[in-house]
Amino acid sequence: KDKMAKTEPEAGKVIVHFGMDKTGSTSIRASLSKHLSDPSFYYGTLVGHLNASRGLAAAFMERPEENFPYYKNSRFSPAQLHRLRAQALDDLSSEIERAVSRSIIFSAEAVSAFSENEFRSLCAEIQAHGKQLTCVGYIRRPKEYMESNLQQKIKGNFARKLSPESLFSDYRKRFEKFETVL
Numbered sequence: 001k002d003k004m005a006k007t008e009p010e011a012g013k014v015i016v017h018f019g020m021d022k023t024g025s026t027s028i029r030a031s032l033s034k035h036l037s038d039p040s041f042y043y044g045t046l047v048g049h050l051n052a053s054r055g056l057a058a059a060f061m062e063r064p065e066e067n068f069p070y071y072k073n074s075r076f077s078p079a080q081l082h083r084l085r086a087q088a089l090d091d092l093s094s095e096i097e098r099a100v101s102r103s104i105i106f107s108a109e110a111v112s113a114f115s116e117n118e119f120r121s122l123c124a125e126i127q128a129h130g131k132q133l134t135c136v137g138y139i140r141r142p143k144e145y146m147e148s149n150l151q152q153k154i155k156g157n158f159a160r161k162l163s164p165e166s167l168f169s170d171y172r173k174r175f176e177k178f179e180t181v182l
Contacts, residue, residue, distance in 0.1 A: 012099070012100075012101050012102070012103065012130070012131055012132075013103040013104075013131060013132050013133075013134055014096065014103070014104050014106070014126045014129075014131045014132070014133050014134070015103055015104065015105045015106070015133075015134045015135075015136060016052075016056075016105075016106050016107075016108055016111055016122075016133065016134070016135045016136070017029070017032070017105060017106070017107040017108070017135075017136050017137070018107075018108055018109050018110075018111045018112050018135065018136075018137040018138075019109055019137055019138035019139075020109075020112070020137075020138060020139055020140045020145060020169065020174075021140075021145070021148060021149065021152070022140070022148045022152075023138035023139075023140060024138065025107065025109055025138065028107065028138075029050055029051060029107040030050075032105055032107060033045075033050045033107075036105075039102070040102055040103060041102055041103050041104070041105060042095075042098065042099040042102040042103070042104045042105070043104075043105050044092075044095035044096075044098075044099065044104045044105065044106045045091070045095065046059075046088050046091045046092060046095070046106065047084065047087055047088050047091055050107065051107060051108065051109070052106040052107060052108040053068075053070075053108040053109050053110035053111075054068075054070055054071075054088075054110075055087075055088035055091060055092070055108075056088065056092075056106070056108045056110055056111060056122065057070070057071065057110045057113075058071070058081060058084040058085045058087075058088045059085050059088035059089050059092065059122075059125075060114065060118045060119075060121045060122045060125075061110075061114065061118050062115070062117070062118060064081060065078075065081060067113070068110060068113070089125070092125065093129065096126075096129045096131060111135065112137065112174045112175065113174070114177065115177070116176075116177040116180060116181065119177045119178075119181055120181055123181055123182070133182065134182075135178050135182065137175075137178075139171075139175065142168065142169075142171070145167075145168070145169055146167040146168055149166075149167045149168075149169075150162070150167055153166070153167075
């Protein structure tokens with residue numbers, strides 16, 4: 001006599017997918033962007049990229065030129081970063097509008113590197129569009145993360161910079177904001 005209720009996705013949500021290193025984020029992003037057949041979802045892009053990390057970092061990080069590796073290594077001028085921030089915010093608005101009543105998915109590993117204030121700014125922007133933000137992420141166990149990180153450092157010829165501390169991720173710093181803010 002108990003009936004299982006069919007759960008439908010809430011219309012118009014903004015879903016941010018993130019993942020730690022080596023959790024399949026690239027493969028998941030490719031599948032979502034190319035093979036998303038459920039009409040209640042829409043895959044969003046920012047600043048011309050399937051990976052929304054660059055766009056969200058430009059839009060919401062307080063100092064992306066210092067805190068986001070791509071911008072740190074690219075040496076964007078302050079004027080270029082200002083234009084990129086404006087473009088990312090415009091793209092975010094446009095993509096949310098384009099999704100109409102569908103739930104929109106952005107894949108952006110960078111969100112886990114946001115400070116709590118930066119994450120709150122992202123949430124406020126989503127709410128300003130009348131949407132609810134949901135974050136879905138893949139988090140590795142510490143031992144698995146350290147093993148993978150060690151392999152990557154050896155492959156990348158960074159073995160001379162090895163120390164046990166360099167292999168570990170600060171889980172609280174990376175993930176506590178999600179529980180606190182959401």
